[in-house]
Amino acid sequence: MDSTGYIPPKVWTWDKNGPQFSNNRPTAGATHEKALPVGMQPLQLYSLGTPNGQKVAIMLEELLALGHKGAEYDAWLIRIAEGDQFGSGFVEINPNSKIPALVDRSGTKPIRVFESGSILLYLAQKFDALLPKDPAARTEAMNWLFWQMGSAPYVGGGFGHFYAYATAKIPYAIDRFTMEVKRQLDVLERRLSENAYLAGDEYSIADIAVLPWYAGLLKGWIYDAAEFLSAPDYPHMLRWADSILVRPAVRRGRMVNRLSGPLSEQLRERHGADDFQSRTQDKLELPTE
Numbered sequence: 001m002d003s004t005g006y007i008p009p010k011v012w013t014w015d016k017n018g019p020q021f022s023n024n025r026p027t028a029g030a031t032h033e034k035a036l037p038v039g040m041q042p043l044q045l046y047s048l049g050t051p052n053g054q055k056v057a058i059m060l061e062e063l064l065a066l067g068h069k070g071a072e073y074d075a076w077l078i079r080i081a082e083g084d085q086f087g088s089g090f091v092e093i094n095p096n097s098k099i100p101a102l103v104d105r106s107g108t109k110p111i112r113v114f115e116s117g118s119i120l121l122y123l124a125q126k127f128d129a130l131l132p133k134d135p136a137a138r139t140e141a142m143n144w145l146f147w148q149m150g151s152a153p154y155v156g157g158g159f160g161h162f163y164a165y166a167t168a169k170i171p172y173a174i175d176r177f178t179m180e181v182k183r184q185l186d187v188l189e190r191r192l193s194e195n196a197y198l199a200g201d202e203y204s205i206a207d208i209a210v211l212p213w214y215a216g217l218l219k220g221w222i223y224d225a226a227e228f229l230s231a232p233d234y235p236h237m238l239r240w241a242d243s244i245l246v247r248p249a250v251r252r253g254r255m256v257n258r259l260s261g262p263l264s265e266q267l268r269e270r271h272g273a274d275d276f277q278s279r280t281q282d283k284l285e286l287p288t289e
C-alpha cells in the first residue's frame with residue numbers, strides 16, 4: 001500500500017459512478033445514433049477549438065490564404081463535453097472518437113481523415129503546400145510533426161490533466177509530467193535557438209502542429225501554467241511563437257470552433273470566409289455559455 005491507501009484490484013472494473021472524463025468509457029464505438037451535418041464546401045471539418053482542433057483550422061486558413069480554393073471548408077462544432085464524439089456519424093469518420101476529423105468530399109468518393117497529424121499531412125500533400133520541397137528540410141518537418149504527435153499527449157493527458165483538471169492534486173503525477181513538459185520545451189528551445197522554424201528556414205506543418213500546444217503553454221492559454229513553467233526561460237520559443245501568431249491565417253484559424261475566450265474571437269461554426277466578419281459570437285444574438 002502507498003500513501004494514498006489505494007491497492008489496485010487484480011482485475012480493473014469500470015466504476016460508472018467514479019470520476020468521468022468527457023463521457024469516456026473503457027470501450028470504443030458509438031453510444032447513440034446521430035448523423036453528421038454536411039455543408040456545401042469540398043472539405044467538412046468536425047472539430048472543436050482545442051489545441052488539436054486549432055491545428056487543422058490554421059492549416060485550412062493558411063491554404064486559403066495561399067489561394068487554394070479547394071481548401072474551402074465547413075467547420076462543424078463537436079461538443080466533446082456533451083459526448084458528440086460518440087455519435088454514430090462521428091465514429092464512422094473517426095473510430096477513435098476524438099476531434100479533429102475531416103471528410104474530403106471533393107472527389108467521387110468521400111475520404112475520411114482522422115488524427116491531426118494525418119490531416120495536416122493529407123492537406124499538405126493534396127495542395128503541395130507548407131511542406132518544404134528540399135528532401136532534408138522536408139524530412140526535418142516530418143521529424144517535428146511526428147515528435148509533436150508523440151509528445152503532446154504528455155502535455156494534455158499528463159501535465160494538463162493532473163496540474164489543471166484532476167480534483168486531487170497528486171505531487172508525484174504533477175512532478176513527473178512537469179519534468180517531462182519542461183524537457184520538451186527545452187528540446188524546442190534548443191532547436192529554435194538555431195532555426196527560424198522547426199523545419200529550418202521555412203514555415204511548415206511542423207510549426208502548425210506544435211504552435212497551439214507549446215505557445216499555448218508559454219502564453220498561459222492552456223492550463224494557466226505560464227508562471228508555473230517559467231515561460232520567460234524559453235526566449236527563442238517566444239520569438240518563434242510571436243512571429244507565427246501575427247499571421248492573419250493563424251489568427252483566423254484559432255477562432256474556428258472556439259467555445260471560450262472573448263466572444264469576438266469565437267467563430268463556433270465556419271461555412272465561408274465572410275463568417276469571420278459576420279458570425280463571431282459577439283455578433284450573433286445567442287445566449288452565451
Ligand SMILES: N[C@@H](CCC(=O)N[C@@H](CS)C(=O)NCC(=O)O)C(=O)O
Nearest residue numbers: 022050052080098099100115116117
Ligand atoms: N492524437 C489525436 C488527439 C485528439 C484528441 O485528444 N482530441 C481531444 C480534444 S483535444 C478529444 O477529442 N477528446 C475527447 C475525448 O477524449 O472523449 C489528434 O492529434 O488528433
